[in-house]
């Protein structure tokens with residue numbers, strides 16, 4: 633049952649991280665308006681199963697007044713509301729309290745902050761840490777998001793030879809990560825990736841919605857477009873087996889996209905997401921309604 637909506641308040645971000653699966657950055661287009669947010673919240677109410685909403689991006693604090701209004705509207709309508717940020721705005725402990733006090737007053741249910749070397753390199757005291765400390769002082773529930781550059785994991789058993797090499801860092805190889813990391817990582821034949829390890833495509837529990845109306849089940853795989861069809865209708869009528877991308881992935885993983893659409897895939901792949909993203913990129917023009925927007929494919 634769909635119970636969460638994550639608003640991609642904007643694709644714009646002050647950073648341009650190597651592992652970003654949305655190709656966000658300072659020049660990325662696509663920022664939501666308050667009217668759009670209002671209309672999706674109303675539709676979420678209509679659907680009746682949504683209890684939590686998140687505001688993220690890109691970087692939602694770049695659009696602070698819109699984000700505050702969105703949280704206010706969400707709370708008035710009875711949703712739990714959280715935020716995902718990189719914490720760039722926490723340049724000073726006292727100022728961080730000023731940024732966060734209005735959110736504490738509104739009663740946000742979670743502030744998740746990216747706090748890792750991919751965002752802040754080797755810095756000792758990061759803005760993310762300052763943000764997390766200020767949030768804790770204000771009794772805002774927090775979560776620290778930590779990913780690292782993907783590397784081959786050393787097995788504790790040094791004689792270990794069997795099985796696929798494990799990769800550390802918690803990053804899925806899709807989006808910008810394909811360009812930045814795939815070349816240096818071990819790969820396997822595409823035929824081995826027979827399931828999606830992460831998303832519940834048959835019955836998604838949360839979707840991401842962007843400024844263009846796309847409802848992403850996984851980034852770049854759209855359930856439908858809520859600027860053309862009401863959100864509640866798309867959610868009620870969604871049938872994974874009829875979806876041209878989710879259907880094959882469900883029946884045989886990303887490898888099934890290659891088989892079903894007879895894609896000429898010659899390379900080997902780091903993980904299921906690497907194959908999935910590559911196969912989808914090859915299908916963009918064929919299924920532009922379901923593989924959108926093109927900018928999350930780096931185009």
Ligand code: SF4
Nearest residue numbers: 828830850904905908
């Ligand atoms: S990119 Fe494909 S394989 Fe990876 S989580 Fe998304 S749907 Fe699943």
